[in-house]
Amino acid sequence: MSNNIGLYIHIPFCKSKCPYCDFYSGRASENDYDNYIKVLSDNIKTWGKKKDKAVLSVYFGGGTPSILGTERLSYLLSMIKEFFNIADDAEITVEVNPDSGKTLDFNLLKRTGFNRISIGMQSAVEQELKALGRIHSINDAEVTVKRAQKAGIKNISLDLMLGIPYQTIESLKKSIDFCTNCGVTHISSYILKIENGTVFDRIQNKLELPDEDSQAKLYLFAVDYLKKLGYEQYEISNFSKAGYESRHNINYWKCGEYIGIGPSAHSFFNGKRFYYNRNMEDFIKNKTYFDCCGGDKEEFIILSLRLKSGLNFKEYKARYDEDFPENKIKIIRKYTDLGYMVLDDNSAYFTPKGYLVSNAIISELI
The missing domain is CATH 3.20.20.70 (Aldolase class I)
Known part of the structure; x- marks a missing residue:
C-alpha cells in the first residue's frame, strides 16, 4: 500500500x-x-x-x-x-x-x-x-x-x-x-x-x-x-x-487510501473499508463499522473508469500480477464499435456519451 x-x-x-x-x-x-x-x-x-x-x-x-x-x-x-x-x-x-x-x-x-x-x-x-x-x-x-x-x-x-x-x-x-x-x-x-x-x-x-x-x-x-x-x-x-x-x-478514483472523520464519513485504510454511522452517538465514541476489504480487481475497474484517463492495463498488471482478461477486452471492443468507449494498447476509457450508460457497461465488465 x-x-x-x-x-x-x-x-x-x-x-x-x-x-x-x-x-x-x-x-x-x-x-x-x-x-x-x-x-x-x-x-x-x-x-x-x-x-x-x-x-x-x-x-x-x-x-x-x-x-x-x-x-x-x-x-x-x-x-x-x-x-x-x-x-x-x-x-x-x-x-x-x-x-x-x-x-x-x-x-x-x-x-x-x-x-x-x-x-x-x-x-x-x-x-x-x-x-x-x-x-x-x-x-x-x-x-x-x-x-x-x-x-x-x-x-x-x-x-x-x-x-x-x-x-x-x-x-x-x-x-x-x-x-x-x-x-x-x-x-x-x-x-x-x-x-x-x-x-x-x-x-x-x-x-x-x-x-x-x-x-x-x-x-x-x-x-x-x-x-x-x-x-x-x-x-x-x-x-x-x-x-x-x-x-x-x-x-x-485511483483506489488510493484515505481516512474519513465525522458521522457518515467513509475510510479506506490499511486495505480495509469502514465507516461511521449516520449519527452523532457512534461518532462521539469513535465507533466505526467494517464494510469490506478494498482495492480488489472489480473495484479497481469501477473506480478507474470514472476517470477520463480510464483503466490503465499496466497499472492493473502491476497491482494484480496478471494481464487484463481478454474476455473483458472483447466486451470493451463491442462498446468501442458503438462509440461508447475508446480502446488503445495501454488503456480503455469512456466517451462522453459512454458515461451516460457507464453503469450498465461496467456491470457487464465485472
Missing part, C-alpha cells in the same frame, strides 16, 4: 436542508458547532497517530463547512497539521456555501493553509436556485469567488447541477458562462439524482424535470461547451483548467 493518504473531515451542519440532499446534515446552534469541534478534535488526535503516512490532500465537506466560520475552520486545520503528517504541497479544500462564504475571512483561511475552495452554487439562474431550495443568490456566489481570489486563492471550483427543474440548454449555457466569467479553475457538473427519503423523492411527480433524453443532451452540451472554454473533462462529472484537477477526488 502507498505511504500517502487523503483526509476527509465531515461537517454535518446546514442553515437549511436542500430538498434534493441525502447527505448526513441538519440545522444546529452555535453551541452545537462548538461541541462538535471538541468531539472532532478528539478524533483528529486519535487518528493522527497514523503519522507514518503523509497526507497529500485534506477535504472539509458536508453539510456546509463554511457555516462554522473562519476561526473554527482555521482551528481545525491547525489541529490536523499538529497531529497528522501533512505534505508541504498538500491540497487543502473547504466546501463553501455562497451564503456563508461571503462573510468568511479568506485571507486568514489562506494563511492557515487552505488553498482550494469548492463553492456549492448549483446554478446561475434564479428560478433554478429557488426550485432547488438554495438560500443564496447569484450575487452571493460572485462575491464569494471574488473575495477568495482577492485573498490569493487561485484554485476555486464551482458546482453546477444538470437535469434540474426548469433547466434548458440556454439556461445551462448561462450558468457555465457565469462560471467562466468568474475565472474559476474547476467546475463540477453533476446530474441530479432523486435520492430515497428526500423531499424531491416525495414530490418528484410535481417537479418540472427534464426527461432522460433531455438530461443526456444537457450533459453532452456541458462536456462540449466546457471543452471549448478550456475546461478539460478528467472525470465523469468534473472539469478543470490544466493542472487544477482535484487531487483529493482523483485519489478516490
